[in-house]
Amino acid sequence: MKLMEAEGREILARHGIPVPAGRVVSAPGELDGIAGPVVVKALVPVGGRGKAGGVKFAGTLEEARARVGEIIGLEIKGCRVRSVLVSEKVDIARELYLSISVDRDAGMALLMASALGGMDIESVPEEKIYRRYINPLIGLQSYQLRDLAGHLALEKPVGQQVSDIARKLYSAFVAEDAELLEINPLAVMPGGKVVAADAKAVIDDDSLFRHPGHREVEPDITPLEQEARERGISFVQLDGNIGVIANGAGLTMATLDALGLVGGNGGTFLDLGGTDDPEKVKQAFRILKKARPKVILMNIFGGITRCDTVATGVHEVVRSEGAGAPVVARIKGWYEERAREILKDAGLITATTMEEAARKAAELSREA
Amino acid sequence: MAIILDRDTRVMVQGITGHQGTQHTRAMKEFGTAVVAGVTPGKGGTSVEGVPVFNSIAEAMRGLPAGARPNTWICFVPAPFAKDASYEAMESGIRKLVIITEHIPVQDAMQLMAYADYKKAVVVGPNTPGVISPGERAKVGIMPAAVFRPGRIGVISRSGTLTYEVVNSMSEAGFGQSTCIGLGGDPVVGTSFIEALDMFNADPGTDAMVMVGEIGGSAEENAAEHIVSAGIRKPVFAYIAGRTAPPGRRMGHAGAIVLRGRGTAESKVKALTAAGVKVARVPSEISGLLKGAGL
Numbered sequence: 169m170k171l172m173e174a175e176g177r178e179i180l181a182r183h184g185i186p187v188p189a190g191r192v193v194s195a196p197g198e199l200d201g202i203a204g205p206v207v208v209k210a211l212v213p214v215g216g217r218g219k220a221g222g223v224k225f226a227g228t229l230e231e232a233r234a235r236v237g238e239i240i241g242l243e244i245k246g247c248r249v250r251s252v253l254v255s256e257k258v259d260i261a262r263e264l265y266l267s268i269s270v271d272r273d274a275g276m277a278l279l280m281a282s283a284l285g286g287m288d289i290e291s292v293p294e295e296k297i298y299r300r301y302i303n304p305l306i307g308l309q310s311y312q313l314r315d316l317a318g319h320l321a322l323e324k325p326v327g328q329q330v331s332d333i334a335r336k337l338y339s340a341f342v343a344e345d346a347e348l349l350e351i352n353p354l355a356v357m358p359g360g361k362v363v364a365a366d367a368k369a370v371i372d373d374d375s376l377f378r379h380p381g382h383r384e385v386e387p388d389i390t391p392l393e394q395e396a397r398e399r400g401i402s403f404v405q406l407d408g409n410i411g412v413i414a415n416g417a418g419l420t421m422a423t424l425d426a427l428g429l430v431g432g433n434g435g436t437f438l439d440l441g442g443t444d445d446p447e448k449v450k451q452a453f454r455i456l457k458k459a460r461p462k463v464i465l466m467n468i469f470g471g472i473t474r475c476d477t478v479a480t481g482v483h484e485v486v487r488s489e490g491a492g493a494p495v496v497a498r499i500k501g502w503y504e505e506r507a508r509e510i511l512k513d514a515g516l517i518t519a520t521t522m523e524e525a526a527r528k529a530a531e532l533s534r535e536a
Numbered sequence: 537m538a539i540i541l542d543r544d545t546r547v548m549v550q551g552i553t554g555h556q557g558t559q560h561t562r563a564m565k566e567f568g569t570a571v572v573a574g575v576t577p578g579k580g581g582t583s584v585e586g587v588p589v590f591n592s593i594a595e596a597m598r599g600l601p602a603g604a605r606p607n608t609w610i611c612f613v614p615a616p617f618a619k620d621a622s623y624e625a626m627e628s629g630i631r632k633l634v635i636i637t638e639h640i641p642v643q644d645a646m647q648l649m650a651y652a653d654y655k656k657a658v659v660v661g662p663n664t665p666g667v668i669s670p671g672e673r674a675k676v677g678i679m680p681a682a683v684f685r686p687g688r689i690g691v692i693s694r695s696g697t698l699t700y701e702v703v704n705s706m707s708e709a710g711f712g713q714s715t716c717i718g719l720g721g722d723p724v725v726g727t728s729f730i731e732a733l734d735m736f737n738a739d740p741g742t743d744a745m746v747m748v749g750e751i752g753g754s755a756e757e758n759a760a761e762h763i764v765s766a767g768i769r770k771p772v773f774a775y776i777a778g779r780t781a782p783p784g785r786r787m788g789h790a791g792a793i794v795l796r797g798r799g800t801a802e803s804k805v806k807a808l809t810a811a812g813v814k815v816a817r818v819p820s821e822i823s824g825l826l827k828g829a830g831l
Binding site: 270272273275276277290303304305342345347372373374375377378402404406407414415416417418419420421422424425426427428429434437439442469471472500501502521522523 | 640680683696699721725751778779780782787789796820
């Protein structure tokens with residue numbers, strides 16, 4: 169779950185990391201006073217806000233209100249700006265970079281720091297990035313922090329503050345079940361004080377049972393994907409015109425790939441999962457139909473799932489509500505013969521292999 | 537011969553009284569696996585499918601004679617309790633853990649794996665269908681036994697149903713399996729492709745390996761590098777799912793996502809091909825590749 173900058177900042181502040189004072193507003197009128205120069209930042213879950221006109225400075229209350237009015241309503245990379253963060257303007261002498269993320273290959277948290285902050289870390293040369301894994305059994309150690317300060321060539325008072333911030337960032341990372349906490353830039357002010365001038369936070373979806381309070385940013389998904397999510401169906405909308413439904417994430421991807429090989433274009437990724445509950449099958453088909461595919465390609469491998477029970481669910485939904493498009497079905501595994509009979513009876517086109525089904529679906533999608 | 541599981545495998549089922557635990561205890565026993573104990577706090581003294589149930593792992597270890605104690609543990613408990621249960625298993629001396637549980641927080645998974653390293657325990661999963669050694673009549677997991685055949689090919693996979701699809705087509709073509717191991721669909725898992733390849737490479741009962749990978753992370757690229765640097769001699773074959781998956785979208789599995797251009801199917805296929813691995817374009821091609829290599 170990606171959090172907005174304002175909430176990311178709250179997390180940092182809660183763990184004792186210095187952040188500029190600021191508040192969230194969603195209309196110019198909500199701003200009743202500012203203590204000095206401010207920066208007005210669009211709250212959208214995408215990067216590149218500055219270039220898109222989503223970050224502006226103001227010196228007076230009138231100016232600040234005007235900037236708020238300009239930024240709210242903007243569309244940045246497809247995201248409508250609904251609120252802004254009005255925050256104390258930080259004078260920056262130097263910009264550093266600091267982050268902790270999950271490194272899936274190492275299976276450990278990865279601390280990254282660089283003296284080249286303020287730009288996308290992807291564009292920073294590898295040798296300018298300090299990287300160290302943090303063993304979760306012992307946590308971040310002082311020698312690693314001394315090493316970090318040395319690597320970034322930080323003068324002592326700054327190095328001490330950065331070390332302290334890194335230590336707090338790791339506590340926050342563990343306590344908040346983060347997948348990523350990134351401070352970019354980590355600003356060094358002219359007087360030498362170090363402040364988190366930005367905050368990016370991604371929280372592990374699977375940890376939400378122990379963090380009920382988070383407000384998710386407007387999810388980066390289509391309304392139909394949102395509907396599927398609410399029904400507990402794993403569904404991704406794609407560009408093509410063939411609705412793909414299969415059981416298991418891997419098999420669903422493999423089916424889309426098989427379609428691609430014969431010139432077909434998948435329009436949906438719909439993973440039925442391990443269910444053979446006819447009601448769940450019906451719901452999945454309803455979602456699929458709403459994506460308005462020209463052809464539906466169904467690929468079921470019944471290992472634990474019984475093919476005939478899945479087929480019965482499909483039969484019911486197709487008979488009672490119609491499929492809305494021709495359905496090519498390949499069903500294999502446990503009780504496959506019975507399943508094929510049931511599907512034929514429902515008027516579906518059946519195939520015995522994934523490739524054959526993909527070919528038929530691709531042909532139909534070109535004819536239709 | 538096989539890896540991880542053999543005829544001496546004695547299994548303990550954590551969460552045996554739950555729906556999944558009970559159903560799969562029955563299926564594992566039907567396959568021939570020795571399931572010797574089950575654990576559900578508060579349900580000690582009962583039995584499930586003829587398997588005695590204990591209140592804790594320690595109680596089970598005390599309650600069973602030395603030669604009959606479990607050496608392999610399978611976890612069905614819900615995500616919030618899985619880490620604690622895994623620690624208990626390792627503290628009780630168990631060194632083979634199969635974690636079926638899905639949606640374990642990644643911080644829990646990282647801590648768990650670090651502790652398993654320290655204890656020198658083999659963890660398979662989480663979010664795995666488990667492990668099966670058909671010739672040894674041993675299954676610790678939820679895979680459908682009917683698609684497997686005893687044989688000499690080692691299968692390593694990040695997927696569930698897709699594995700059954702691949703294995704079924706192999707079995708139909710006469711290629712049985714020494715062991716099939718599901719690594720799990722999560723970003724942080726225990727046993728990796730590399731460790732599984734090493735185990736199969738050292739196993740006299742395995743002639744070749746089949747890897748079933750998917751988009752996300754760089755486990756397949758790392759495996760490709762390892763095949764070259766460690767001098768894996770047995771032939772390796774692969775199928776990678778997600779060639780047509782759009783970047784930035786999570787394709788069902790928590791770990792199946794292309795981020796900032798990393799973890800694409802293309803990069804995996806390229807790395808594996810460069811390491812001499814024959815990569816199938818569709819799952820059913822695997823058998824043809826095995827035949828072509830004279831296996």
